[in-house]
Amino acid sequence: MSNLLNSGEQSVRNVGQYTIGKYSIVGLSRILDSCRGDSNIVVFFIDIFFKKQHKLKSKLGFKEGDYIIFVETIEEPTTDYINSKVFELHSQGINTPAAIVGMGGGITMDIAKAISNLLTNGDIEQLKANNVDMKKLA
Numbered sequence: 549m550s551n552l553l554n555s556g557e558q559s560v561r562n563v564g565q566y567t568i569g570k571y572s573i574v575g576l577s578r579i580l581d582s583c584r585g586d587s588n589i590v591v592f593f594i595d596i597f598f599k600k601q602h603k604l605k606s607k608l609g610f611k612e613g614d615y616i617i618f619v620e621t622i623e624e625p626t627t628d629y630i631n632s633k634v635f636e637l638h639s640q641g642i643n644t645p646a647a648i649v650g651m652g653g654g655i656t657m658d659i660a661k662a663i664s665n666l667l668t669n670g671d672i673e674q675l676k677a678n679n680v681d682m683k684k685l686a
Contacts, residue, residue, distance in 0.1 A: 573607055573608065573651075576607075576608060576609050576649070577608070577609025578609075579647075580609045580646070580647055580649070581609065583646045583647040584646045584647075585646060587644050587645055587646045588611070588613060588646055589613050589614060589615060589642055589645045589646060590609075590610075590611070590614045590615075590645060590646055590647045590648070590649060591614070591615045591616075591617070591637065591642060591645045591647075591648045591649070591663075592608060592610070592614065592615070592616045592617070592648075592649045592651065593617050593619050593648070593649065593650045593651070593652075593656055593659050593660040593663070594616060594617070594618055594619065594649075594650075594651045594652060594656065595618075595619055595621050595651060595652025595653060595655075595656045596618045596619060596620055596621065597621070597652065598618075598651065598652070599618050608649070608651075615637070615640060615642060615645075617633060617636075619652065619655065619656045619659055621652060621653060621655040621656060624655060624658075625655065625658065625659050625662070629659075630659065630662050630663060630666065631666075633659070633663055634663055634666045634667060637663070637667065638667075642667075643667060643668075644667065644668065645667070648660050648663065648664045648667075
């Protein structure tokens with residue numbers, strides 16, 4: 549079975565696995581280990597609320613080379629913010645990570661989803677210029 553979804557505009561990878569809920573972090577390390585292949589890098593988008601938690605990296609299955617971005621969740625993300633994070637990842641040599649993890653509420657999840665799509669599909673303005681329906685990418 550293919551893990552590609554043909555949206556009519558272009559092909560977009562579906563999420564292979566996801567966990568939701570209070571204790572979902574318990575199995576995250578196992579899931580990430582199964583995703584690591586050619587690209588061993590995992591990118592984490594985490595609500596800044598969790599920044600001071602002790603042992604956060606070990607609970608997440610964080611490994612050397614992984615990348616964490618703590619997200620301010622006061623306001624909805626802008627196009628410029630999303631594009632800047634895509635540029636930040638590209639400038640670090642992160643183009644196709646093994647996985648992207650969003651931890652937090654809706655804003656953090658929206659950022660993780662948007663960046664996941666844009667890492668391989670181009671920036672938001674480029675997609676709009678090509679008449680790609682952004683709702684089909686989410």
